[in-house]
Amino acid sequence: MxxxxxxxxxxxxxxxxxxxxxxxxxxxxxxxxxxxxxxxxxxxxxxxxxxxxxxxxxxxxxxxxxxxxxxxxxxxxxxxxxxxxMYVEWRRMERTGMRRLQESAVPLYERTKLFRVYASRVVPGLLQTEGYAGALLAQIAEFRNVPDDSSQAAAVRVDRSHVIRSGQCQVSLLIEEDVLFYQFGDVSTMAGQLGYLLTALSYPAVAIGVIPRTAPRTMWGQETFTMFDDTRVHVELLNAKVTITTPGEVDMYRRAFGKLGEMAVYGQPARALITHAIDSLG
Incomplete structure (x- = not known):
């Protein structure tokens, strides 16, 4: 393991x-x-x-x-x-609100040439709409009892995601199918988020894979993690962010991402799963 x-x-x-x-x-x-x-x-x-x-x-x-x-x-x-x-509690990072935390990551996002993201619970931040991000961050602020500047933080999160539309980096994202059904915000917000996933499927520098619920598991699910090139991994725990830079462990996450990617579907099959999730909103 x-x-x-x-x-x-x-x-x-x-x-x-x-x-x-x-x-x-x-x-x-x-x-x-x-x-x-x-x-x-x-x-x-x-x-x-x-x-x-x-x-x-x-x-x-x-x-x-x-x-x-x-x-x-x-x-x-x-x-x-x-x-x-390497191990920093979210409450420590968010004690003055979440906007500054989002802003602090901008330089890292702008210098990264290859993103690899595995998401097991929420739509990856790089693909979140402002409405979805705001609803999610508001819940986080309430749960962690930190200042709620979710609207401002959501705007910064969406703005920093311009890197995936710039064509200056490559982005590979893996999403568990269940993520498509976990609702944040109202139905309209969720429909807009899923609709944006369909749009992002056409971005030339973005590869989106969806791991079907029915896929035979050859790799067990992980905590949500983001790889920045081949040098850094952020792992999102309930109470903290863990930063991994040890080459051997970074490589382990790279191999795990590869195994998870083998279970995913892409292109039209991925589009069909997202469309089914939209239809289920009623």
């Missing part, structure tokens, strides 16, 4: 813990001696080295001072922050 998206995060934290342990050993200190110099318990030192506790910036400074290598503190703090940024 596929490794957890948390493994990249854990690997980064373990690497930091190992670097701190090496500094302690190079200084000739036992765990207890370092703990005494920092006015900590020995168990705290053990937890940090074993990556069971993430050190704060102040912890790293104290550690380096105790190990007499204060010049290394800045690099280690940067490494710690990088590990933390």
């Amino acid at each position: 596929q490794s957890s998206p948390f493994s990249s995060v854990q690997a980064a934290r373990e690497s930091l813990g190992a670097r701190l342990r090496d500094l302690r050993l190079d200084a000739g200190l036992t765990m207890q001696q370092l703990a005494d110099r920092c006015a900590w318990s020995k168990s705290k030192v053990s937890r940090i080295e074993a990556a069971r506790t993430a050190p704060s910036d102040a912890d790293i400074r104290h550690w380096c001072r105790a190990s007499e290598v204060e010049d290394q503190a800045a690099d280690l703090i940067a490494a710690s922050r990088s590990a933390d940024s």
Whole structure:
């Protein structure tokens, strides 16, 4: 089975813990001696080295001072922050609303040349209409108890999607058929969203595959994920976004996308499934 998206995060934290342990050993200190110099318990030192506790910036400074290598503190703090940024809670990113989060992704979207998106729960953001995005983001704001600027955030989301119409990148999207029936907004909003999917099927740089409910499964369903070229993957969990950049794990998502794509239908068969979903709206 596929490794957890948390493994990249854990690997980064373990690497930091190992670097701190090496500094302690190079200084000739036992765990207890370092703990005494920092006015900590020995168990705290053990937890940090074993990556069971993430050190704060102040912890790293104290550690380096105790190990007499204060010049290394800045690099280690940067490494710690990088590990933390791999797993970020949505509420932390959306504490001032969702519009800024949408805007912050624009540079990444504009420099990406190949998007690969697998969507198991909602229409991919790159293909969302403003009405659908607004209805979805309003629900998210309510559930996460963050400021509701869903209308503004939806407008930014749609605007940043101009990249798929520019012809300057390639976009490959896989959608589970059930997504076509999960209704966000009223019937008119959903009809408009599904209608836009039909329009997007004709975009020359966009490939849309729909995985039928009846398709024999040769790959189990995943959390929604987006690949940016071959260097970065965003995995959307209920409470957080996980960013994966470790080459081996990025490649695992690439292979998973390929397997999922083998179950999908494209062109006229995909159009027929979308049209059936529109007809079911009544």
